[in-house]
Amino acid sequence: MPTNTAAWFVAKQDKLEVKPAPYTAPGAAEIVVRNHAVAINPVDWAIPILGDVMFPWIKCPTVLGADLAGEVAEVGKDVTRFNVGDRVVGHAVGLNKNRNNAAEGAFQIYSVVSAHMASPIPDVLPYESAAVLPLGLSTAACGLFQKDFLALQHPSANPRPTGKSLLIWGGATSVGVNAIQLAVAAGYEVFTTSSPHNFDYLRSLGASEVFDYHGQTVVNDIIASLKGKTIAGALAIATGSTGPCLDVVYASQGDKFVAIAGAPVALSELGSGGTLQILLRMAPKMLGSNISSGLKSFTRGIRTKFIFGSSLVDNEVGPAIYVDFLPRALAEGRYIAAPPALVVGKGLEAIQTGFEVQQKGMSAQKVVVSL
Numbered sequence: 001m002p003t004n005t006a007a008w009f010v011a012k013q014d015k016l017e018v019k020p021a022p023y024t025a026p027g028a029a030e031i032v033v034r035n036h037a038v039a040i041n042p043v044d045w046a047i048p049i050l051g052d053v054m055f056p057w058i059k060c061p062t063v064l065g066a067d068l069a070g071e072v073a074e075v076g077k078d079v080t081r082f083n084v085g086d087r088v089v090g091h092a093v094g095l096n097k098n099r100n101n102a103a104e105g106a107f108q109i110y111s112v113v114s115a116h117m118a119s120p121i122p123d124v125l126p127y128e129s130a131a132v133l134p135l136g137l138s139t140a141a142c143g144l145f146q147k148d149f150l151a152l153q154h155p156s157a158n159p160r161p162t163g164k165s166l167l168i169w170g171g172a173t174s175v176g177v178n179a180i181q182l183a184v185a186a187g188y189e190v191f192t193t194s195s196p197h198n199f200d201y202l203r204s205l206g207a208s209e210v211f212d213y214h215g216q217t218v219v220n221d222i223i224a225s226l227k228g229k230t231i232a233g234a235l236a237i238a239t240g241s242t243g244p245c246l247d248v249v250y251a252s253q254g255d256k257f258v259a260i261a262g263a264p265v266a267l268s269e270l271g272s273g274g275t276l277q278i279l280l281r282m283a284p285k286m287l288g289s290n291i292s293s294g295l296k297s298f299t300r301g302i303r304t305k306f307i308f309g310s311s312l313v314d315n316e317v318g319p320a321i322y323v324d325f326l327p328r329a330l331a332e333g334r335y336i337a338a339p340p341a342l343v344v345g346k347g348l349e350a351i352q353t354g355f356e357v358q359q360k361g362m363s364a365q366k367v368v369v370s371l
């Protein structure tokens with residue numbers, strides 16, 4: 001049996017501890033991946049800061065991390081899509097309430113992954129580049145395709161044009177670069193926002209129009225561009241983007257739904273201190289933003305719903321993305337592993353460094369650690 005090591009989340013406010021971990025064999029519908037690269041998301045460093053507030057069911061010690069790429073090391077008895085040695089990317093869902101399982105965290109050498117949340121990757125795609133995909137891709141897919149969210153047509157190789165436009169606020173986020181590609185592959189025209197230096201990149205991923213979110217007139221500019229079009233709703237990804245998305249959806253013709261990925265307050269603003277101190281500091285802004293968005297959505301008849309980016313593991317969207325869409329789309333070059341990886345080091349010890357780099361803020365890049 002292989003020897004495993006993990007970067008353990010041992011206690012709130014503490015740094016991760018690299019030490020031995022059990023090797024867990026796969027269940028019938030699972031694979032074990034020998035990780036060669038993992039990527040870091042804001043939630044990975046926010047959980048150690050906020051402790052029980054975000055995922056109250058988590059029991060320490062556990063293993064964090066959602067994004068992994070590596071080689072299949074063992075295959076469950078019912079899995080026919082993978083063989084030992086296959087190169088894969090996978091979404092580790094150990095933090096989901098119904099899993100709550102250290103063996104399914106990404107920040108270790110061997111992770112257990114549901115086979116339908118993993119995709120083969122082309123030989124030319126480095127593990128570091130592939131590892132950027134999972135949580136960004138999954139969160140975008142949850143908001144775009146789940147039946148209780150925007151419920152869009154699914155992506156395919158030859159999408160039927162829907163004639164509808166979609167607003168994605170925060171196109172240069174890790175979630176946004178995936179949302180743009182998925183929506184275009186599903187037959188929608190994409191309007192998005194970013195800083196000007198990312199305009200060309202987002203257009204290269206398929207966005208039709210990109211707007212500078214810093215501009216005073218951005219909401220009115222988007223509304224003007226959408227005049228005469230029918231929208232399929234909006235995906236609010238960037239911090240504070242629910243309000244502007246509600247304004248655009250209200251003023252436009254089409255579906256009255258805003259799927260929300262981003263919190264009302266940036267996780268980078270959490271700062272330090274105990275959970276209570278942090279909450280007291282953030283509460284006025286969070287409350288103000290939630291009340292304002294709640295009022296706008298209620299009075300204007302626009303539905304909103306907050307996304308949990310790994311809920312697709314339990315419904316038809318997970319297999320639609322990781323089994324039916326992604327493998328061929330990556331192999332045929334129709335889908336780009338985005339955003340580009342910023343590799344900050346090698347080894348599990350480098351994950352803590354990665355937290356610090358990510359916390360300072362990213363622009364169309366994702367922090368990755370090689371293993």
Ligand SMILES: NC(=O)c1ccc[n+]([C@@H]2O[C@H](COP(=O)([O-])OP(=O)(O)OC[C@H]3O[C@@H](n4cnc5c(N)ncnc54)[C@H](OP(=O)(O)O)[C@@H]3O)[C@@H](O)[C@H]2O)c1
Nearest residue numbers: 139170172173174175194195213238262307308309363364
């Ligand atoms: N609900 C969930 O399950 C879930 C899952 C994953 C992430 N999230 C949340 O989704 C958000 C994005 O996460 P991520 O990892 O994708 O972020 P990220 O890649 O770290 O986002 C960085 C990008 O945010 C963009 N940005 C910042 N403020 C903006 C604004 N006001 N309008 C438009 N774009 C803005 C910047 O674009 P420019 O560089 O172009 O300025 C930057 O490129 C975070 O709030 C995160 O917590 C939620």
